[in-house]
Amino acid sequence: MTIAYPLAWPAGWPRKTDAQRADARFNRKARQTVNYTGGGSMSYTSNKALTVSDGVRRVLDELARLGARPGFTVISTDVVLRLDGLPRSGQREPADPGAAVYWQDRTGAPRVMAIDRYRAVADNLAAIAATLEALRAIERHGGAQILDRAFSGFTALPAPAAARSWRDVIGVGPGERDLVAVRAAYRRRAAAAHPDRPGGSHDDMAALTAAMRQAEQELS
Template identity: 55%
Template sequence: MASPTRYPLTWPEGWKRMPSYQRKRATFKSQGKSLTVFDGVQRVLDELERLGVHQDDVIVSTNLQTRLDGLPRSNQGRPGDPGVCVYWQKSAKEPMRCMAVDRYDEVQDNLAAVAATLEAMRSIERHGGAAILDRAFTGFAALPAPAAGQRDWWTVLGLEPDADVEAIRRAHRALAARVHPDRQGGSEALMAQINTARDAGLKKWGVA
């Protein structure tokens, strides 16, 4: 499958999206305080570590820009699309797995939901259901990531489908500053992808 990106969000093909108006405010806490993105990421990594998956074999995909280690960076504004998808591969002999959540309106809470789900599934193994656990995780085998031309423009730009012209242009400028071919880690392919997404979004509003 095509390698999923850490940023922007690579939502797995075939996974249903939660409409923005149905997303909820979560109640996840960390030591009695509001959860941070760092807390959410660490919970996911800890649960996968307990399943024998090393951090180097995990991709946390969100619409938050990443740190140097590739994990989502805290202290950013809330993205238009707070969905998260965690991809992992325990060994080269096993298929890549993924788990995607966009039920809540904050990235950190969707990360915590992934971690809570992993913890619940891990409890199956603790109670002697290793074979059941393996079959359960088979259902999380990652489908091929959609090709760049097949991704919705708002997903590429990290926006909602009803984003207005200014939001589209603002998101495009921010991404262009990051993926421009002259920037480290940028490329002509990524730049073309966000340009195509911008044009598709503006076309919706009748703007060239």
Template identity: 50%
Template sequence: MTTAYPLQWPAGRPRTDRYRRENGKFDVTFTRARDNIVDEVRLLCGGRWATDPNIVISTNIGLRRDGLPLAGQRAPDDPGVAVYFTYKKRQMSFACDRWLKIEHNMQAIAKTIEALRGIARWGTGDMLEAAFTGFTALPSPGAVRHWREVIGVGPEVRDLTAIRSEYRRRAAQHHPDRAGGSHDAMTELNAALAAAEKELS
């Protein structure tokens, strides 16, 4: 499960060192950059007649009710942005943290998707498929999942009582003594609860 908050960086993608980040040349607001990503993904996936591409814009910015990043917040220390969506039944991911401002990283992703739409319009289909090969979202072996994903709670849940309740429900399912349960699943679940308690207490 991909989380919109906090930032879930694609597994296996290198990060830009903080001291290597640059000032962007984009003249764009946060709201416009966010909306540009949504528009470009929808156009790439077939416009308004396409099936829902399940867009997730993952950042360290809090969320609106519809799950998109909320404008007008303090800039986070980590300006990275990762965008996930479904294209032709494949999970795709684009990520950028080259620029110092989060809206510039979002606009860079929107411009990249716009360029790929140009390949689709003016190139051949195999060129677009080849270009997309590097953007397919694949979990890396042994990647540590965020505790919210393991326990199964969204970013709006901050109450430890509710989190512990969901933990107990999942522990009953994944216990090694139950059919389908395993020691690995319980170890991951226990580590997730510990991480949640550390973060929220």
């Protein structure tokens, strides 16, 4: 089980430092109309900054065009979630603007793509969508086999500590079979392991995420 919040950065993917991040040029078109008091009106188009919801919509649209399996997509960020489990707009920009998208392709193969090049979550989501669109262009031009090879680099990898027992990683005893109790222990460990907390790290968070995924598979 991949978590949507907080950010579950994929194991083995390099991170950008704050100094390496840049402002993006992604935006959206907004059409506005001015009505004059004496009658008549004028319409014009302007560029607006992207919202997190804009970025989410772009990612989901591109995945749908790629044939991703419905119900198996997780958009993971440090943005608090809406009731439907997707990142919510209108919040303060988190300290970590990275975004990771996990999905299953049309064959059921797990895929992941993560970007933290830009200073805003919305822009990193838009960058993922733009990358998906570029890769999809390969398929449109008859390169389905090339596309498969390209996506082989975006396979969701296990965490570096996957060789450890998931019980050791999460911190539950060998006889614990209650999934509710395991999830509670996972949340406690995740709160301490988050990269924004003292002593936390992306590797620790990735290991916890992989361990919880294994626990779900064994206990469900």
